[in-house]
Amino acid sequence: MIEVIGSLVILAGSVFLFAAGLGVLRMPDSYNRIQTGTKASTLGTILVLLGIAILHPAWTGKLLLLVFFILFTNPVSSHALARASHTRHVPLSDKTVVDRLDEAEHPAGDA
Numbered sequence: 112m113i114e115v116i117g118s119l120v121i122l123a124g125s126v127f128l129f130a131a132g133l134g135v136l137r138m139p140d141s142y143n144r145i146q147t148g149t150k151a152s153t154l155g156t157i158l159v160l161l162g163i164a165i166l167h168p169a170w171t172g173k174l175l176l177l178v179f180f181i182l183f184t185n186p187v188s189s190h191a192l193a194r195a196s197h198t199r200h201v202p203l204s205d206k207t208v209v210d211r212l213d214e215a216e217h218p219a220g221d222a
Contacts (some may be wrong), residue, residue: 124158127151139204141196149189150168156181 134147157178164174197212 112136112160117162119162120165121159121162124155124160127155127158129155131155139206140195141201142203142207144194145189145193149185153181153185156185 131148131151134151135144138144138147143183160174160178160181165191194212203210
């Protein structure tokens with residue numbers, strides 16, 4: 112029974128990783144691609160690692176260390192990529208309505 116649960120958790124993680132890859136292909140601009148890839152791949156990778164921990168309890172400590180590492184590095188790196196893209200003036204999609212970072216950097220009252 113434990114093998115089935117572990118395998119289902121790994122399968123769920125694989126679905127999220129597939130969704131991340133599909134999202135990267137389907138999103139209109141780099142900012143949306145970064146966001147889609149980060150959220151889905153973080154959850155997918157964590158689910159895969161937890162599924163492996165269920166299947167191999169002796170590896171749980173090492174796998175939880177990897178989960179901890181992924182939880183901190185993946186969002187931080189995507190944030191750095193998005194900020195660098197914005198700083199280099201990578202264009203937004205035509206469908207993007209609001210750019211809060213640009214509004215914060217250049218308030219309406221500034222000349």
